[in-house]
Amino acid sequence: MRRRNAIIAALWYAVLTTIVVVMMAPVAWMISTAFKPELQILTTQIRWIPDPPTLEHFQAVLSRHALWRWLINSVVVATAATLLVLLLDSLAGYALARMEFTGRDALFAVILSMLFVPLQITVIPLFLIFANLGLVDTYAALILPVGANVTGVFLMRQFFLSIPGELEDAARVDGANDWQIWARVVLPLARPALLAVAIVTFLSAWNAFFWPLIATRSDAARPLAVGIAQFLTLRPGLAQTVQAYGPSMAAATIAALPPILFFFALQRHFIQGVSMTGLKG
Template identity: 40%
Template sequence: MSTSLPTVDATVSNRSKIRISHLLLYLVLIAGAVLIVLPFIYMLSTSLKPMPEVFATPVKWIPSEWKWDNFATVWREHPIDRYFRNSIIVAVSVTFLNLLTCSLAGYSFAKFDYPGRTLMFGVVLATLMIPLASMIIPLFMVVKSLGWVDSYWGLILPAGTSAFGIFLMRQHMTTIPNDLLDAARLDGASEPRIFGGIILPMSKTALSSLAIFIFMWNWDSFFWPLLVTTNESYRTLPLGIALFESSYGTNYPQLMAVALMAMLPVLIVFLVLQRNFIEALTMSGVKG
C-alpha cells in the first residue's frame, strides 16, 4: 500500500498539470480567435450605424438605430453591381485557368520522364523567388502591345497560371501510385482519359486548396487591375472600393457595407471547399 500511494499521487499530479496546460492553451486560442473576429464584428457594426455614431467615444458596438438601408443605398447610388460582376468574371476565369494549366503541368512534371524535366521544374521554382514588382512593367508592356488594356483579356490571361500552383499539383501527384496509371494504360486508356478519369478525381483535395488560394488572391487583387484598367466598365471591386472612397467622400458606414459585401464571395468559396481543404491539410500533416 505504501508503494502504491506515491504512484497514485504522481498520476493525479500529472493529470492536473495536463488539465492546466490544456486550459491555458484553450484560453490562448480563445483570445486569438477574439482578436481575429473583432475587426469583422466592428465592420458589421459600423455598416449598420448612422454616420454620427462612427467616431463616438466610447465605441458603440450596438447601433442606436439599425441603418439597414446603408447596403441598399450604396448598391443603388454607386456601380457596385458592375464591380462585383467584373470581379466574379475575372476571379472565376483565373481560377479555372489555373486549375487547368497547373494540373496539366504538375501531371507532366510528376508522371513523365523526359530530357530537361528537372531543369524546367527548377526554373518554375526559381520564378517563385522573383519579386512581383520586378515583373509588373514588362508584363504591362506585353499586355499593352497586344491591345489588352481595358479588357478582360488583360485582367485574366496574365494570371492564368502560377508557379505555386504547379509546385502544389506536382507535389500532390507524385503521391499517386504509378502502378495505377500503368494498369490503366494496359487496359487501353489514353493519356487524356487517365488524366481526366484518374488523376483529377484523386487530386480533389489539392485542386480545392489551389482554387481557394487563387480565387482569394485574384478577388483581392488591386495593383494589377489599377494598371490595366482606365475604363470604369472593367474595374474590379477592390479598385472600385478605393475609388468609391475618394470620389464620394468617406461615408464610413457605406464603405464598411461595401467591404462586408466584398467578403461574401470568398467566404462562400471557402465554405463550399473547406472539407477538401481541411482534408488536404490533414493528409499533409500525416505524411509529414
C-alpha cells in the first residue's frame, strides 16, 4: 500500500513538473529572447541562458517608442477606473440590496440584462458619443466606460445581501443616517468583496484592447496593450519583421512583468477575486 502511494505520488510530481514547464516555458523564452544578442535569436539551437546577456533590445525599444508613456497611461487609467468602479458600485450595490424603493427589482433586471449585450454593439455609438464630446484620445474616454460595468454592481449587491442587517439596525438606533451606515458600517465589512472587484476591474482595464484601440490616436492616452500591438504587430509574410523579435520580446517583457510580479505577491487574493467574480458574475 505504501509502495503504491509512493508510485502515485511520483507520477503526480512528474505530471506537475510537465504542467509547470509547459506553462512557464513561453514566459521564460520571452525573457530569454529579450536578453539575447541578435545572433543567438535566429537560430535553431535552443539556448535558455543568453551568453552574454545584452540590454540592446531594451535600449532600442525604449528609445524608439513611447513605452514608458504607454505604461504610465495604463497605470493611470486602470487605477482611476478601479477607484471609480469601487465607489460607484458599492454605492449602487448597497442601494439595490438594502433600500426599499419602487421599481428596484425592475431596475436591477435592466442592469443585469446588459450583461448579455456584447461590448462590440456599444462600441460604435460609444465612439460617436466621445467624438461629439471631443474626448477621443483622452483618459476620460478610457476610464468612464469602465464605470458603466455590470459585474461590479452585481457582485456588490450580492455581497450586501449576504451580511446580516442587525449591524445596520444598531447603527440606525444610534442615530446614524444611510450615508454614515454605508461609510462606517457596511464598507469596512465589504473589504473582501471590494478587493475582488478591485483586482478584476484593474486586470480587465489593464488588458482592455478593443475600445482603447478605437478611442486613442496618439501616445498621449494610448495604453500599453494598444501600443504594443500597434508597433509590434508582426504581419506574416513581411520579411523585415524577422529582425524585430529581440525588441518585441524586450517590450513584451516590460509589459508582462509588472502584472506577473503583482500576481505572485497577491496570488491568493487574485485567485479568490477571479473565482468570486467568475462564479457569481
